[in-house]
Amino acid sequence: MRQGVAIFAAAAIVAASLPVLREHDESLVALLSKAKIAVTGTKPEKKEDKLDPPALAELDLANIDDRRDVITAPAHGKRTAELTLDPVYQRAATSILRRGEIHEGAVVMTDVQTGRVLAWSSFNRGRARDIAAEATYPTASVMKVVTGAALVEAGVPLNQEFCYYGGKSGIEERDLTPDEGRDKYCATLGRAMGRSLNVIFARLADQKLDQQKLGSAAKRLGFGFEIPFDAPIAPSMVELPDERLEFARTAAGFWHTTLSPFQATNVALTVANKGVMIRSRIVDRVLDEEGQVIWEAPKEREELKRVLDEKTAWSLARMMEQTVLGGTSFQTFHDRAGRPFIPDVPIAGKTGTLSNKKNGDLITWWVGFAPSDKPEVALSALVVNRGPWRIKGTHVASDMLRIYFADRGRAGVSYPPGFRGEKRRGKEPEAAGDKTASR
Template identity: 35%
Template sequence: MKPYFFAKGNVFFRGVVLGLFLTLAPNVGFFFSLPLLSASPVCMGTACRAHAFKKLRDPFQKPSLLNDAEDASLGLSLRLNRLEGGKFVVPFQNGLKTVYTLNPSLQFGMKDYFKKNKVPYGVFVAMDPHSGKILALVEHSSKEPRAKHLALRATYPAASIFKLITASAAIEERQVGPETLIENPHRFRSARTTLADAFAASNNNAFAEVALHYLNIKTLIGYATRFQFNQKIPFELPIQVSQIKTEDSRIGLANLAAGFGDVGLSPLHAALIGSAIANNGAMMTPCLIERVVAASGKAIFECKPKVFATAISAQTAAQLRVMMGLTVTKGTAHKAFKSAWKEPALRAIAIGGKTGSLAGDNPPGKVTWFVGMAPLDDPEVVISALIINSGSKGWKVKASNVAKEGFRAYFDSKAKGAFALARKG
């Protein structure tokens, strides 16, 4: 058995990897590996934390962590299908019990939505922007049913989601605002547009002009770094780094700013970007484990809110939220959300977001994104949705449709007081 270290604040508990590689049931919609352990304090400080993270297996080295576990004779696969108090709970040896942050109603509902619509590849992430708790982590592929870790991979083009970074940099650095007029080349109707309208319409030409007029490549990449591109993100599971590759030229700057750069993004990272904007610029450490409880009933670990990065100021975040609202009311997400008022759960909820679309190659297909939040005046949930269509028959749903359904499911669950779900069948 290999030693493993588990963090509780500054104190690290030593245990052994028990082979508890957890597998969420297929209809729950996510597969992951996580070791649980018994407790005896051995060390303190950042050195042990670094050692602990090194012990996490990298899910991108092999197709299946479960196969990894079986190859290493580490033992058993468990299905996350037990509910206590409206939470997923997994009991372990020595009386330990792990409680997860996931909202079962949202998790099951979005998995069913993906299956019903037979999406080639789909990912849905929901999180609380103030605590960092993951409320849903759903992935599905009708084209490649055994595909794993779709939510953690950064092999998808960021596309126009990167316009969030461009707008952040322009507002924060040069005091540009939503009503600032931007040159709008190659448009017959108007030679200028406001930043807000360019954002809502995801106007590529205007965003290239924003970068060329107000920014440089160093500044833009600096803000991308603040939003954790090219950085490792702390999480219970390894998240593939979202990488930026670009050239220091006017063309490189314009392409990057407009969302055409060589930029990878994972759905979980996309949710964190949205969460920073929802949380006045502060990015919280994401967590999937809410607490670990000993046989005595005492919590030996709890997920506590912790800021791990400050991307932008609260003032910049507020202006971004205004523009994200326009994306939904009159911009690129308007078609998907225009009937939201018919949904009782969404009738009084203001929603904001940013869309993106671009061809990708891993997996190959047309990628659509939606990153958004609600309620817009005081966000309590952030959603990241990704759809990849690899066929030639057109779209059944796009990421904006997925996001709308996700918001509906979340607020419907809240209205019913349901963070618990009696599983069907």
């Protein structure tokens, strides 16, 4: 009988849950559960230690000002935080979300090598909220990335085929047991990731994993902890039910989990960095009300901890490539003739979709990085639609990556409809109209 495991951020519960981790995970738990953690590279300027309150106190990322080349956000009192955000990508993300007529959503894009956040955009109706920092919505099939890591660690090979039947919209008890009479379709673990095949992930989790193994992978990837960042981030949550069917459903991405857009990008960032979790930063420096610099961020890349071995991270990247090559994101990353919008750039991604029958929300995610062989950017896009929809998370991700690579001058990549590029001296991306084509 599996023992129920719930992953929470509170230090006391973290301490109580340590026995479910393997020995080499304990250092990460200790690392992430501290208010201030040790990192490699340069430490923050000592000026911060003398400030009361600290330099980054009350950083308000719900009210980002992107009207100038240097994007800013208000902080405590009359302080101003100058952000790492790139004006081209920040304005593009905001424009895509607004024109998509969504209920709410967010985009977080981060430089893989430095951890500098390039886009941090939230959209909702009503009073502005920092949705990118909220862990409100279910992880959905993005959970398959966590489960995939645990399965690789459990020795499941990438090239072995597993047969299945059903599971498109749910998992039942009978789906967990192989049945030669019913299981007429077969796929490798990579294709199962790309096509988000629920039965394969649920069945393999039931056969190969337990709460200790799956919980360990989730914790090492940051679920349940306040990951170090310049602003408070709600911890993403994973609860692993005791009951067999619900455990398998959770492993496949059906409820019992939540995810913030920040944490989604952090998972992609970790896989892109070959299993090393690095610190993301969104603040370059903080100015007082007189415009004097009172704090500056370290310039060097800061590595927090290796959380996956390099082989596991490599395997995840290969599995996630299938999402764009022939899986759930194929249509949004290719034209009607099957030609890629971003040619000669391999892309690793994972979609997630869940419907909330109580309020009618359609929750969609895209999480990934590109190029998958030499990563430059990690990206997450959350889109919540209520009623008829125009775009999903995968559309937002496709457009953002097209803008990124077109802006970088990548051969064969053009801007998506509605964008003609932006001069880097403060001009907003020009839209070809207020409406986007229904997709």
